[in-house]
Amino acid sequence: MLRDRVEFVRGFERLAASAAVVKVGADDAAVLYDGDLDALRTRLREIGAAAVLATAGADGAVLDVEAGIVSAPITPLPGAVVDTVGAGDATLAAVAEGLISASPAALGEWRVLLLRAMDIAAATCRAEGGLLRTPESLADTGALWRVTQAAKGI
Structure with a gap:
């Protein structure tokens, strides 16, 4: 599907430059930017994301x-990690929801948002098929869930 990597990156960066949030993963960095996820993250912020x-x-x-x-x-x-499919998407969905509902500005607010996103990704990995889950939904189904706010530094 990727016929022209240079042109793909050019188009991707054109869109990313005006995005409210861009999600990239280690695979994206490997295919598009020679494997350096931190460099990719920095590049996307520099161009305007x-x-x-x-x-x-x-x-x-x-x-x-x-x-x-x-x-x-x-x-x-x-509980066991059953399926990691959807973990990155779950993280992005939680961050996007947090942008809308919480409008974070201070770094501490962003940290809370990211920690919540990681909770949702972890819950999603506890079920097969990548269906978005929350830690609370695990508790609703009888699964044990406990994450202390103090342990997270909140």
Whole structure:
């Protein structure tokens, strides 16, 4: 599907430059930018993306915004990881929802938003098929869930 990488990157950057949030992952960095996710994140902010969410699988995620840079590890939830399909999409969906509902400005608010996004990604990984889940939905189905706010530094 990717016939001309240079042209694809040019078009991608043209769109990213005016985006409220751009989500990129380690795979995107590998295919489009020779593997350096941090360099890709920095590049997208430099060209104008208001926020860049960089997901790195088991290494967590970084959110780069005007207020600064916050990172978060994957959230440890009880239960087995069943399917990681949809984890990055879940993280993006939670960040997008947070942009609309919370309008974060201060770095601490962005951190809270990213931690919530990581909670949602972890819950999504506890079920097959990549269906978006929240930690609360796991509790509703009888699964155990407990993440203390103090442990997260909130």
